Amino acid sequence: xxxxxxxxxxLAVVALLAEMFVPGTEVFxxxxxxxxxxxxxLAVVFVPGGWFIVAGQVVLLACFAxxxxxxxxRKQLQGKVILNETLSEDVPAHDMSGFVGKEGITATxxxxxxxxxxxxxxxxxxxxxxxxxxxxKVRAVAIRESKLIVRPSEGN
Numbered sequence: 001x002x003x004x005x006x007x008x009x010x011l012a013v014v015a016l017l018a019e020m021f022v023p024g025t026e027v028f029x030x031x032x033x034x035x036x037x038x039x040x041x042l043a044v045v046f047v048p049g050g051w052f053i054v055a056g057q058v059v060l061l062a063c064f065a066x067x068x069x070x071x072x073x074r075k076q077l078q079g080k081v082i083l084n085e086t087l088s089e090d091v092p093a094h095d096m097s098g099f100v101g102k103e104g105i106t107a108t109x110x111x112x113x114x115x116x117x118x119x120x121x122x123x124x125x126x127x128x129x130x131x132x133x134x135x136x137k138v139r140a141v142a143i144r145e146s147k148l149i150v151r152p153s154e155g156n
Contacts, residue, residue: 001042001046001047002047004042005039005042005043005046005047005050005053006039008035008036008038008039008042009035009036009039009053009057009060011031011032011035012032012033012035012036012039013032013060013064014032015028015029015031015032015035016028016029016032016033016036016064018032019032020068036057036061039053039057040053040054040057043057096123096143096146096148097143099118099121099123099140099148100140100141100142100143100148101139101140101141102118102119102139102140103118103137103138103139103140103153104116104117104118104119104123104137104138104139104140104150105117105135105136105137105138106125106132106133106134106135106136106138106150107122107134108134109131109132109133109134110125110126110127110131110132110150111131112126112127112128112129112130112131113125113126113127113147114126114127114132114134116138116148116150118140123148124147124148125138125140125147125148125149125150126144126147126148126149126150127149127150127151128144128149128150128151132150132152136152137152137153138150138151138152138153139151139152139153
């Protein structure tokens with residue numbers, strides 16, 4: 001049983017290391033975690049002094065985590081773990097000022113957020129508080145937090 005415990009521990013370490021360097025899958029991480037837990041349980045149940053193996057596993061995981069954090073801090077994994085790309089400042093935001101004053105119809109119920117259709121353009125809108133039912137005529141009155149603020153039209 002000792003050999004199986006050690007094998008699972010080595011498998012866990014190899015799988016967790018593979019998880020760091022193989023992008024796009026979590027399979028290695030899941031296998032590593034399961035192997036680590038099973039190894040710890042087997043060590044405690046079947047191996048005399050198994051608590052020492054579990055303590056070693058905890059120390060090993062702490063060292064592994066410290067190594068991983070240092071790799072990130074040294075920017076060796078920066079492009080793989082941390083997104084470096086940003087949107088350029090000259091990307092124009094969607095100009096909603098042309099919708100202020102226009103009438104539309106709610107495409108969803110506004111509770112207080114939802115969508116409304118303004119002459120074929122479906123926009124995210126807010127009622128600013130009160131609920132407005134689906135299919136209600138609304139008028140865009142302002143822009144707040146990149147959402148159109150609408151009020152029911154007087155004709156309702």
